[in-house]
Amino acid sequence: MALWVVATPIGTLGDLSERARDVLGSAAAIACEDTRTTRKLLGAVGVSAPELIAVHAHNEAEIAERIAARAADEEVALVSDAGTPGVSDPGVAVVAACHRAGVPVRSVPGPSALAAALAASGFPAAPSAFLGFAPRKKRDGFCREALQRPETLVVYEAPTRAGDLLGRLAALQPERAACLARELSKTFEEILRAPLGELAAKVAAREIRGECVVLVGPGEALPAPRAALEGTALKDVARVLADRWGESRRDVYQRLLEWERE
Secondary structure (H helix, E strand, O other): OEEEEEOEOOOOHHHOOHHHHHHHHHOOEEEEOOHHHHHHHHHHOOOOOOEEEEOOOOOHHHHHHHHHHHHHHOEEEEEOOOEOOOOOOOOHHHHHHHHHOOOOEEEEOOOOHHHHHHHHHOOOOOOEEEEEEOOOOOHHHHHHHHHOOOOEEEEEEOHHHHHHHHHHHHHHOOOOEEEEEEOOOOOOOEEEEEEHHHHHHHHHOOOOOOOEEEEEOOOOOOOOOHHHHOOOOHHHHHHHHHHHHOOOHHHHHHHHHHHHHO
């Protein structure tokens, strides 16, 4: 049988494809981020809900192998609450487990805030870097590291923190082009593009609602503070980066050793 990775609407119900509807209607089970959200979606499109299996950030690692075993014998669909599974949503571990088990993985493409925002921004998608959701803590370090990249940058952000993120980015590179895409595909969709300094000022002066995608256009990379690391032991660098990235010092140290050898 197979695992079907199905994209679902990010705002407008009509964006669910007929193929996605057919796959969801014929699946023996649907692995979903929130069973309540998926049950509402199925009811809205007239599909009888099969068995729904909750797969979220807190249980995906534990349940992935079981879903893969189920997909080896039956057709199983994988969805997130909105958009494409695995793109900043649960699903990566389930898909990887199916590949390891030799279970065919099939894609039912469709809505994606990442693709929609890139297309509407007017910034080149190749090369680009998708940075997922901006962290709630250590945001200055996140912004500085992001702007050290010269390609198009894409970041997901909550509406209550979008102004803060744009302000921090603008403080570092106010002239670099940027775009805020919010409420994508919904009634009050809005796409604003301007230099970071100007865009940050616009957003700071108003209330922002709806899920947001912040994009920064290609430009001159912000210089990395290399001088600060000169003469610093590799273990000390690993300690600082591990705290910033939220990873173990040992893993970061090993990664730095590999980079040094390369």
